[in-house]
Amino acid sequence: MSRTRSYVSQSVQQLRPSGIRRYFDIAATMEDVVSLGIGEPDFVTPRHIIDRTVESLHLGQTAYTNNSGTIELRRAIAAYIQRLYGVEYDPDSQIVVTVGVSEAMWLALRAILDPGDEVLVTEPCFVANAAAVEMAGGVPVRVDTFVEDGFQITGAMLEAAITPRTKAILINYPNNPTGAVLSRERMLEIAAVAQKYDLIVLSDEIYERLVYDVTHTNFASLPGMYERTILMSGMSKSFAMTGWRIGYVSASHEIMEAIRKLHQYLIMSAPTMGQVAATEALNHGEKDVADMRGEYDTRRKLIVSGFNSLGLECFEPHGAFYAFPSVAASGMTDEMFCERLLYEERVALVPGSAFGKSGAGFVRASYATSRENIEKALERMQRFMERHG
Ligand SMILES: Cc1ncc(COP(=O)(O)O)c(C=O)c1O
DSSP: OOOOSOSSOHHHHHSOOOSSHHHHHHHHTSSSOEEOOOOSOSSOOOHHHHHHHHHHHHTTOOSOOOTTOOHHHHHHHHHHHHHHHOOOOOTTTSEEEESHHHHHHHHHHHHHOOTTOEEEEEESOOTTHHHHHHHTTOEEEEEEOOGGGTTOOOHHHHHHTOOTTEEEEEEOSSOTTTOOOOOHHHHHHHHHHHHHHTOEEEEEOTTTTOBSSSOOOOGGGSTTOTTTEEEEEESTTTTTOGGGOOEEEEOOHHHHHHHHHHHHHHTSSOOHHHHHHHHHHHHHOHHHHHHHHHHHHHHHHHHHHHHHHTTOOOOOOOBTTEEOOBOGGGTSOHHHHHHHHHHHHOEEOEEGGGGOGGGTTBEEEEOOSOHHHHHHHHHHHHHHHHHHO
């Protein structure tokens, strides 16, 4: 019998592919490309973390762990959150170790959404967010942020998007792709909206340790927010551990019970060796975090002043490892700018519109790369701007 239908579900057919990939695919076919496109640390995981993990493998620690993660790691996570923010989670019942924030996000959304429930998603944002809401059966309602507000969401912006179907707000600060950090006052505005409309706040704090000249506020630490917050974070960015695939999710007991159920059917347990590595990182990795943050900060200043002196106006990012300059001075759209820059000068950036329509007119440049690469990219971009500025 010949095929008369697509085997792929309607819902998956309707998902939009990530706008990031296209530029990486083009860049991969070219030589001598300086890439500021990648959203992961250029550092190798600190040596003591690798050594401790290799040792555990030689000791034969290769089996599944408890569904929620090893108790050693859950205790280390609870102690870490308590030490940084004074927030208490019970390691036995309120922490699940996940395959990165990626899994944590899917679990959290699946745990709280019924079909048609709306989630306010601030944009520009990480490319997976809206798709994750859709795949959990929800409806993403995009709420734009703007450079004039330092890409910080306000309570009023969120309130304007609320309907009777709104169930949750999804925020990510420090933010990918803008580098914005939410001030405590703005967080309190969000908290007030969550309280007023009885909403859950999903807070993706994966860049929490990478802040410069400002402090990061944990959303669950705000008055009245502990019961409403689903906190998601992990090892990938702060400890240069993207490939180990370890994150975690913490929330109230009721939500955690739902999350644990989903996680055990979906994943069973996060990678065992990754969990050993994460435990070592949390217990003994503070100096590594401080060293890497110091280096990112130096690069941040270099790239932001570099863009500004090229006429590519760049708002000061206080978090993560991204700069988000405007390309208005080139007279091009962000997509055209990235494509021409790649072909003409072999510098890879990501167009801001890949992160939502309010990202249009901006480009994301990751400074998780060497100073030498940043300088080379700026030199090439200077030539480009001399021709097109
Ligand atoms: C904002 C944000 N959330 C989540 C992730 C995924 O992180 P993980 O490696 O923990 O799955 C990323 C990765 O780029 C990110 O930028």
